[in-house]
Amino acid sequence: MESIREIVIPENNKIELTIPDHFIGKKIEVLAFELEEKQKVSRDPRKKSFDAITLDLTGFKFNREEANER
Numbered sequence: 001m002e003s004i005r006e007i008v009i010p011e012n013n014k015i016e017l018t019i020p021d022h023f024i025g026k027k028i029e030v031l032a033f034e035l036e037e038k039q040k041v042s043r044d045p046r047k048k049s050f051d052a053i054t055l056d057l058t059g060f061k062f063n064r065e066e067a068n069e070r
Contacts (some may be wrong), residue, residue, distance in 0.1 A: 004019065017030065
């Protein structure tokens with residue numbers, strides 16, 4: 001199932017939506033709702049720190065074969 005998602009800021013009360021040709025003649029659903037503004041996070045979301053736990057992985061060696069044993 002293909003879907004189209006488009007976020008717009010309307011300048012008036014009409015919005016034009018272009019759909020793929022294979023949608024023509026089929027029953028489709030169009031939703032419109034107001035999005036809430038999200039608070040911008042000042043730090044990089046890819047960098048997360050966990051202060052509650054610290055692990056010492058010195059000497060740890062991952063064994064792929066052992067991990068995949070059944």
